[in-house]
Amino acid sequence: MHNTANTTISLFAICLLASCGGGEKNTTKEPDEKETIVAPAIPIENEHLSGGEASIKKIQADAFSENSNNMVSVERKQTFNLGDDFFNNPWVEGSASTSSRDGLGGLFNNNACQDCHVRDGRGHAPVDENDTDFDSILFRTATANLGFEDKDQILQSLKANVPDRYFGGQLQQHGISGVSPEVNLQVSYQDKVVSFTDGSSVTLREPTWTIDSYNPERHFEADTVFSARVAPPMIGLGLLALISEADILTKEDINDNDADGISGKANYVWSVINQKASIGRFGWKAGQPSILEQSAGAFVNDMGLTNRLHLQETCTTEQSDCLTAPNGNGDIVNDYDFEVSDPILDAIAFYSSHLAVPERRNAYSEQVLIGKALFMEAGCQSCHTESYTTIIDLDQPELSQQSIFPYTDMLLHDMGEDLADFTPENEPASAEMLYEFLATATEWRTPPLWGLGLTKTVDPQATFLHDGRAKTIMEAVLWHGGEAENAKKKVLAFNQEEREALLAFLNDL
């Protein structure tokens, strides 16, 4: 935002000098004939429209907050606005006079969607050990030592995992009045220097998480494994929902039969709506099959708000203060046995489906196209699949049959030990451990890259990767391991100019 203003102001200054100086003519500068190891990628028609016709032309802090650009129906915009209202505004303890907005907690991570998904964008990890801001990052639990029956159920996608018995599957660091929070959280970082072939280097920060029980009487189970999750950006989700299963599965290569070092596995997860295993699309480990189910899950887990898909609070049986906390069921005119009314849940899902992807700014510039060619050469597109055409969906005309450029294969990949879920001692959990349905402790769904370059415009505090350890896009690239190890090595061999081109491309997304 400030950058944009500055740009305008400096343009102003240039014009001023030029026009008063009298006559120095602007000549188009010939691009330098520098040696690059790749030719620019051949532009693809309309690739600047990352989200197809639903893309919006926005480059400022509200760039992630607009509805699909091709939405014309006033009625649909109204539903979007209703979702926006409830995405932004805080939920309160039950039973309050603001009866449509009450029922927060007993336990919760945050009281408004927007406070994690800052301006509909990405959350962040705390800055250092003194920073208590865990508002846009949360931690899950799962236990590592599974009995045969549990493991069988997980492999059949009947349940995600076996959470810590006392704390439950998600750790909430807040409680409403009278309810103790579950944990105290802290992070410290250790420097980790990574060098490029040409000698220059980047200092990464490696997190050490401290997750302490708030109640000193209670302890995590010995085999509990934690998973850190920063709130991901909200744009383009409705388009991802309309990538055909066939398109996703065609890239699956679970046993790496083509021996390219990259497997790719679809997660299959339990669908509460369909009551059967379905392909997982949303969340860092693709643990949710649809936007509606993702939203309903976030309501109950992140904010302690029951809804028609989750009638029970997440309190475990031993958390009596949580169990007896006041609820916000129904509102002043309508009776319902949960806290988030159906119109609100549905409006939130609609809103989340229609947050538009911003158009790219310089998709056809030479440097960006060189960067794109380098991205391809490094093999990034092996997982960050460039484009799809969405399937027909008559209920979502704005998103139906769109040519989109999300840069994700929607599949799970092993990203290596450094990025793995971790034990209380901050040791990486086993790559064999099933963590969330079929996703293991080292596997993550390839996140879409669209909107990447506007991340910090939307929120300067935003950080990258599932646990927010990367402060910059390049840091995120350099944390890639596991199946992405070879691609990262190629980036490490890039010279300065190539790195700049690669970043020019990524920042243009």
Added chain:
Amino acid sequence: MNKVLINGLILSTIAVLSACNNKSEDENTLELIADNHADIAYAAYSDSKTAALALQESVNTFIAAPSEDNLLAAKAAYKAIRAPYQQSEIMRFDSIITVGKNLDSDGGPASVDEWEGQVNAWPLDENHINTIIAGSEVINVELLLSQNGADDNDANVTTGIHAVEFMLWGSDLNGTEAGSGERPASDFAVDGTCVDSECERRAQYLKSATDLLVDDLTIMTNEWSPSAKTTSGTLAFNFINSPLALDYMVGSMITMATDELASARMGSGLGLGDPEEEHDCFSDLSHLAIYHNFQGVKNAFYGTYQSTTHNITGANLSALVSSKNVATYEAVDTALTSIEAKMALILAAGERENNPIKFDQIIGQSSNGVERLIAENAVSELIALDTELELMAEVLALENIDTEFDGD
């Protein structure tokens, strides 16, 4: 080069062409429009401040002698703030003009959003206020400030207009039926008849919230005063000296029309059927609040503001747009006129002597209710206004600046 930068370039070029000579006609017009808008801001805030001072006086009278008559007088004084204050809200959005620009160097607010959160925050969970009153801490302005947004919860509103509203009216337990909050004057009894021993603390609360409101409105009035225009660090100074002043005005019009009126302030209540979603849910004065929010949108376009103490007309966006593209002007003018007709009907329904229909009753009406249809059409037209205003921004080659800095 993308369109926004091109627009910036055109604007800059226009500015430059004139910089070496006299100011261009265009640039003069832009300055005059911004200047007039600053005058409107000052008028709306100073009217709000004057009304708040009158409220303070009647609250003091009421607290000293808590009769039903004095309560009615205080409620009437409260009502008088709504018209000017809601019109001032067109100036209440943070943007690149208003944030991070030296704003607290004059001792004023560092952020418009933070200031606003203290003055007109909503929705308000009255449980929080009741808990404070039932507690034992000394009730004063400092306590209210420290408890505003407590527990990191924006709905824990302890200060501002709606806190005063709650103290004067109490909860509206009538749902979508006729009737507002029915707090009796005896809630503030000083003659030993207090039913729950909290009367004195309620009075302290009402007084503290009112006193703070006066202070806050004084601060904001100063930010827009004629002398503020030439004082670095004021909102008026930042606004009239910004090359993005008109961009901010149009951005604010869009935000008020769509995000606020069509969504949170009208659409959500109508859509959910929940009367607690109305803007002034204790006093049932939402019809007045939303009508004057809409006047703020019109004021920004036509460059006008009218009250008993002010009658402002001046350089304005509508004339500028008309000079550049008549069709766009007519589209916006027609849309505003049509919405005005509907908002006026809602206002009249809420204000009429016999059998008034307040906004919470409209929320409760069936889908073919007379006023509900009017309100729903107003919402639809407010949403559609977005398109017309975006076109207007294009005609004026404005940058689409973000007026939703708090993430609304």
